[in-house]
Amino acid sequence: MTIDKTAIRDAATVIVLRNRTTNPHVLMGQRGSKAAFMPNKFVFPGGAVDAEDADVPLATHLPQVCRERLLEDSERDMSHALAVAAIRELWEETGLVLGQKGAWDMPPPADWASFAATGHLPSAHPLQFVFRAITPPGRPRRFDARFFLIDADEIASDLDDFSAACDELSHLQWIPLPEVREFDLPFITEVVLAEVAARAHDMTPPASVPFFKNNEEENLFLRLKGKGPMTGRSH
Structure with missing residues (x-):
């Protein structure tokens, strides 16, 4: 079967803020030079939802x-799978554990074996849905990405230990929020970072979530649970 590489895939991205109320730092890494999507760019950990993610149990x-915002402008309820994907991608790409101590009631899927071996269950209550963006047409990969913000204090493992990370991202580091734009960033990452900076001192999930909705007809900047399109169009 031929896979359409330009089909839009659901994806989850994780923004981890450390010392957010005093001296905020954000966790980022660099994609490889040969990556088909955003080569060499500094990005947040994240990736596409796997089919198995919907069946992985969550402790919280x-x-x-x-969950309500994730249901908006969506053909089906992806909230559980997206939360699982966010926790899995954070683990795979950084080696950081978002979870709570506990034993699995079932054998974990292969992608979760190393996570389960740490003695934790994935826990989604710290994830805050703060942004959504669909990759514009014409790109080699297209994603419907939901961005989740978490406070680094919710991480169960050593914040400076990336030894369990895969090689998807290099130069993993905590970057001071005021300095992050000195790095080579994708456009959408810069937009999300502006939203994150505005929310750095707000510990509650947002009631309204920005949404870059790019499709073949038009590019709109909307707000989920807002009053409709915002002024202007994205380019």
């Missing part, structure tokens, strides 16, 4: 307001 679930 997303905040209700985040």
Whole structure:
């Protein structure tokens, strides 16, 4: 079967803020030079939702307001799978554990074996849905990415230990928020970072979530649970 590489895939991205109320730092890494999507760019950990993610149990679930926002402008309920994907991608790409101590009731899927071996269950309550963006047409890969913000204090493992990370991202580091734009960033990452900076001192999930909705007809900047399109169009 031929896979359409330009089909839009659901994806989850994780923004981890450390010392957010005093001296905020954000966790980022660099994509490889040969990567088909955003080569050499500094990005947040994240990736596409896997089919198995919908079946992975969570010790705790997303905040209700985040689940409601994720249901908007969506053909089906992706909230559980997206939360699982966010935790899995954070683990795979950084080696950081977002979870709570506990034993699995079932054998974990292969992608979760190393996570389960740490003695933790994935826990979604710290994830706050703060942004959504669809990759514009014409790109080699297209994603419907939901961005989740978490406070680094919710991480169960050593914040400076990336030894369990895969090689998807290099130069993993905590970057001071005021200095992050000195790095080579994708456009959408810069937009999300502006939203994150505005929310650095707000510990509650947002009631309204920005949404870059790019499709073949038009590019709109909307707000989920807002009053409709915002002024202007994205370019």
